[in-house]
Amino acid sequence: MVATLAALEGVSKSWGTRTVIDDVTIGLTERARVGVVGRNGGGKSTLLQLFGRRVAPDTGRVVHAGGMRVGMLTQADDLPLGVPIRELVVGDLPEHAWAGDPRARDVLDGLFGGVAAFAALDRDSSGLSGGERRRVALARLLLGDDHLILLDEPTNHLDVEGVAWLARHLRARRGAFAVVTHDRWFLDEVCDRTWEVVDGAVHEFEGGYSAYVLARAERARQAASEEAKRQNLIRKELAWLRRGAPARTSKPKFRIAAADALIADEPPPRDDVELVAFASARLGKTVLEIEDGTVDVPGRTLLDRVTWRLGPGDRVGVVGVNGAGKSTLLRVLAQQHPLSAGRLVVGKTIRVAYLSQEAAELPPDLRVIEAVEEVKPVVDLGKGREQSAAQLLERLGFGRDRQWTPVTDLSGGERRRLQLLRLLMTEPNVLLLDEPTNDLDTDTLSGLEDLLDGFAGTLVAVSHDRYFLERVCGSVWALLGDQGIRHLPGGVDEYLERRAGLEAAADAAVAAAAAPASARAAGDNREARKELTRIERRLDRLGQREAELHAALAAAATDHEQLQTLDNELRGLVAERAELEERWLELSVG
Incomplete structure (x- = not known):
């Protein structure tokens, strides 16, 4: 039987x-x-x-299983200020403990670019960007031992x-999780x-996002079928009322009441967000x-001698x-960031809209x-149709x-x-969208x-949302960090393969540069590995002895001579551990 970790009971x-x-x-x-x-x-x-x-909760109760540990990542990424990043993520664990833990290495590889990059961080939580705060908060959560x-x-x-x-990390995780996200590819991968x-209600569906969409479509189909039956009954009732004599007998009055009940029970229309397809000027052969x-940006070159052409549609x-x-590239196309060299050709008939x-x-x-209304109080939708700003806002859910x-x-x-x-x-007639799904x-x-399906112009979208890219875009281009831009016929999957290949090549280059030039160097490596093993065993023994000393100190709280002896031994152990950890780091990095 599967145990319940947490439950809401009649909660409002x-x-x-x-x-x-x-x-x-x-x-x-x-x-879960x-x-x-x-x-x-x-x-x-x-x-x-x-x-x-x-x-x-205002009413009801929230129940947790006994001893259950729960961790949470909020949108605010609440982190204490002024605390070193390493302390936030791995606490007070010694470096050999977290650097040698496969789970910790996976998280640090995925969020910080590797153990070495994380170990080199000497900053604290003050002044972190939104992206940096998110990675620190996420790493801190994933390295915990929460059940949920x-x-x-x-x-x-x-x-x-x-x-x-x-997505890979959560699929392999043993504990339970619940995730709020608008990333539909991610939902399909992990849920x-x-x-x-x-x-105010919570409806449950089996499967990830795709299964949810199918189930919701089926629910809508059934609702439409029921509504068609309801409307047919209403039409029959009203037709009968028109033929009858409502004021003369009790029977028509009963039928009127039945019709009123049917109409009153009609469910309200769903408040769907409907986006409007606007007219666009015709594009010429040259777009951007x-x-x-x-x-260039201060301190580095992003793209070097790149030629890239965007055509109509x-x-x-x-x-x-x-x-x-990526964002700077869009700003170049929007003529908000200059080229350091080369030229930007802009078509004569284009009208660019840039979403930052x-x-x-x-x-x-x-x-x-x-x-x-500041932009335009009324929009001409063609064929004599006009809509005011207020009407358009209502169609957009306002x-x-x-x-x-x-x-x-x-x-x-x-x-x-x-x-x-x-x-x-x-x-x-040209849309430049920077992370439009945020x-x-x-x-x-x-x-x-749906709106973009009917957009007749040229569209460029920077996005990390794979579902959106595959749904809306006809081709995918990548900035791989080599100052160029590459067309990827295989889309996002090809991008991930290329990135993995580049990282593997970089790792191989580092390994080759550090490879022993002689058999003596190979022997040195073997000796280093042996020394690492010896150090790790000694660190384990030191940890056990430290725990024993702390227990002895607590037991000898009133014996001052014994306390002094134990404290001296503990100080010696701490000093030895610090030296061993420093040597361990030298050997593991070297």
């Missing part, structure tokens, strides 16, 4: 006047591999916080390789069950071309390691509807009450939607992809 939770979890009873077992999906602001993060006892881990958007700030590594949080271009995805220059990661284009001093919200009070997903709407109202829920992502 409200924020202000809005109930996000309403009388929910659901549990996580010791084998659960993905949590739903609209932005719909209660996904609250659900995880309730399971982790980070927030208290709760992950809220763990793929944020990770590149394609980082997401692929995290065998999906929870949808909607209207970089000819023999060099792109091209749909291009761009992937690459963090820092390779920062949402800096949004005016903070305006309300939502004012921010849209109700009348939400339209007067200050831009500064919007959630991340709402800010992203507002950005997209403002851009599309300019009627561009902060968007899966329903909004589907709407965005």
Whole structure:
């Protein structure tokens, strides 16, 4: 029998006047591999916080199995300030302990580029970027010994390789987990069950994201069939009423009541996010071309003498390691970053819309509807159809009450939607999208992809979202960190293969450079390995003796002479351990 680690029993939770979890009873077992999906602001993060006892329920109770340890990754990446990174991730463990642990090596390889790179970190948690904070918080969680881990958007700030590594790590993990994420490829890779949080309820589906979509489609089909039957009954009732004499007998009154009941019981329409396909100007033969271009940023060259041409209707995805220059490449195309050499050719008829990661284009001093009307109060959709800014906002999920919200009070997903709407109202024929899926829920992502299906212009998207890239883009190009840009006919899979090949080649080069030049050097290596083994055995014995001394110190608390003797021995052991650990590190690195 599979044990339950944590459960909600009749739990409700409200924020202000809005109930996000309403009388929910659901549990996580010791084998749980659960993905949590739903609209932005719909209660996904609250659900995880309730399971982790980070927030208290308004009603009901949260039950944890006895002795169960639970760890949580929040979107805020709450880290104490001023603490060394190594201390945050591995605590006070000696270096030989964590550097020799296969599980720790896997995490440090996946998130920091290897044990050596992590060991070289001498910074503390102050001043870390968002991506660095996420990696530190994630490593800290994954190296713990929790029975259950709760992950809220763990793929944020990770590149394609980082997401692929995290998926492998979680698949191999023995403990249970629940994950909130908008990354649909990731959900399919790691989850065998999906929870949808909607209207305060939690609906369970077997399988990952693809299975969830199929199940939801089947549920919608059945609902449509039931609705068709309901409407047919309504039509029959109303037709009978028109033929009858409602005021003369009790029977028509009964039938009127039956019809009213049918109509009153009609379920409300689903508040789907509907994105509008705007008109675009015709593109000429030339769109955007970089000819023999060099792109520099302070201290280094990102691209060197690159030629890259974008034609009319091209749909291009761009992937690459963090820092390779993907965002800068988009800024070059948007004429916001100059080429150091070469030239950028811009077609005469193009109108570019550039979506940055920062949402800096949004005016903070305006309300939502004012921010849209600032661009254009009315949009011509063709064939004599016009829609006002208010109507378009409603179609994008901003109700009348939400339209007067200050831009500064919007959630991340709402800010992203507002950005997209403002851009599309300019009627561009070239879209440059930098991580367009950030902060968007899966329903909004589907709407965005549907919109882009009908976009007649040229599209370039930088994204770590494999599902989005494969769904929207016709070709994939990569910045592999070698100052070039490469076309990848095999898409993201080919990118990961190439990156693995480059890392293997780099490791081989390092090994070759460090390879012994003679048999004497080989002998030295064998001696070093033997010495490492001796040191590790001695460190183990020292650890055992230290534990014994601490116990003896506690027992001899009133015997001052004995305390002094034990303390002297302990100081000697600590000093010896420090010397051995330093020698161990020299041998293992050398």
